[in-house]
Amino acid sequence: MKVPILKQGNILIATIQSALTDQDLISLKDNLSHQVIQHRSHGVVIDITELDVMDSFSTRTLRNIASILKLRGADTVIVGMQPDVAFAMVQLGLTLPNVKTARDLEEGLTLLK
Amino acid sequence: MEKDTESEPTSSYAYNLMKEMKLDEEEILHRKAWLEFEEPDVNRLLELNDMAQGYATEVIESLYDHFLKFDDTKKFFEDPQVLNRVKNLQKKYFLRLTNGNYDDQYIQERIKIGSVHASIGLDVKWYLGAYGFYLRAVGKRIFKAFKSNPEKALESYFSLEKLVYMDIGLAIDTYIYQREATIKIQQEAIRELSTPVLQLREELLILPIIGAIDSQRARQLTEQLLHAIRDKRAKVVVIDITGVPTVDSRVANHLVQTVDASRLMGATLIITGLSAEVAQTLVTIGVDLAKINTVGDLQGGIEEAERILGYHVTKSLEDDSK
Structure with a gap:
């Protein structure tokens, strides 16, 4: 399922609405890195509230998205991670050290202002 | 063996217990096979029934005389009415042993008895002793009756013994099952009580940890905390580990x-x-705590949290007492 990317001022919002295939994640990465330049955005919020499983590939891709967007001049905030997902990730040693996080979309937007 | 029926659970209770203990048809057949309890045993026991009718009262009377000799068992039979009723039930069970049909219903009755005994607090040792008493009393009489055919006497006795062993097994399993169930409930209660997550202010939670932490508790703690963060929309959490005696890696x-x-x-x-001590241990074992935000005491922690959340707490200077 494709991830819709919305523009809100100079911030982009990507809301993941269901489990994603690896291909979906890669196209999310491509779309975001294009649109950041296209819309001259300085921040991106990725909302993963609906995700109840995150594997190592999706973690790595999210981390890569954050690094790529940084190089393209935008900050990334990941919002709405579920407790079980967070717990499973740290147990696997996947802690997304250089990615900003926030509780929900609202807080994510505040963080980027 | 029946002791007291006042607190006797209903038979649907025994049925549920049987299901919970996974005593299905297969398991019962399995138990019988293990005891080598087979069709000929059932027939031999049925043959004993007439004889048992004859000496049942006598055996029961002597068993209860035996019970009344010991203070621990005597206390269950202080009331003569109870004693009388229990004797009757005991006699029914005694005759039931040689009545064939060792089916589901029979198993359920045994479980019911086991659970009654567990709930009145009769120890297993008395229970086992009473069965021993039974076997001796009946064994004596069987050998007397089959004096001319000791082989037959031995076979009949063994059949009875197998059945008794099955009953003992069922009753003791019920004991153990019920105690384990109690322990499990208590463990869960302790676990939940041991990790309260308290909301101090909007978006601020405190988690005071008291007592030793093992892996299981740590895991539970983490899970509970993460869910509390989501449910209470917390932004800052202060974990106080003053009450944790030791921290290992x-x-x-x-x-x-x-x-x-x-x-x-x-x-x-x-x-x-x-x-x-904890700080020294952590440095000695080389845990990387660089990522952790630590503050000396709980007060400092709460102040730091308030700072992050943007609270300004000031002492009121107004004189309320006029």
């Missing part, structure tokens, strides 16, 4: 993991109350 790692997981959810964690 595993517990320290759990703390680090909890900090990481909370951050992934968008919350900040502050750890307070690391004692001098």
Whole structure:
């Protein structure tokens, strides 16, 4: 399922609405890195509230998205991670050290202002 | 063996218990096979029934005389009415042993008896002793009756013994099952009580940890905390570990993991109350606590949390007493 990317001022919002295939994640990465330049955005919020499983590939891709967007001049905030997902990730040693996080979309937007 | 029926559970209770203990048809057949309890045994027991009718009262009377000799068992039969009723039930069971049909219903009755005995607090030792008493009393009479055919006597006795062993097994399993169930409930209660997550202000939670932490508790703690962060929309959590006597590398790692997981959810964690010993241990074992936000005591932790949340707490200078 494709991830819709919305523009809100100079911030982009990507809301993941269901489990994603690896291909979906890669196209999310491509779309975001294009649109950041296209819309001259300085921040991106990725909302993963609906995700109840995150594997190592999706973690790595999210981390890569954050690094790529940084190089393209935008900050990334990941919002709405579920407790079980967070717990499973740290147990696997996947802690997304250089990615900003926030509780929900609202807080994510505040963080980027 | 029947002792007291006042607290006797209903038969549907015994049925449910049987299901919970996974005593299905297969398991019962399995138990019978293990005891080598077979069709000929059933027939031999049926043959004993007439004889048993003859000496049942006598055996029961002597069994209860025996019970009344010991204070621990005597206390169950203080009331003569109870004693009388229990004797009658006991006699019914005694005759039931040689009545064939050792089916589901029979198993259920045994479980019911086991659970009654567990709930009135009769120890297993008395129970086993009483069965021993039974076997001796009946064995004597069987050998007397089959004097001319000792082989037959021995076979009949063995058949009875197998059945008795099955009954003992069922009753003791019921004892154990019920005690384990109680332990499990209590363990859960303790576990839940041991990790309260308290809301101090909007978006601020405190988690005071008291007592030793093992891996299981640490895991539970983390899970509970993460869910509380989501449910109460917490932004800052202060974990106070003043009450934790020792911290080893595993517990320290759990703390680090909890900090990481909370951050992934968008919350900040502050750890307070690391004692001098704990701090030294952590440095000695080389746990990387650079990522952890630590403050000396709980007060400092709460002040730091308030600062992050933007609260300004000031003492009121107004004189309320006029």
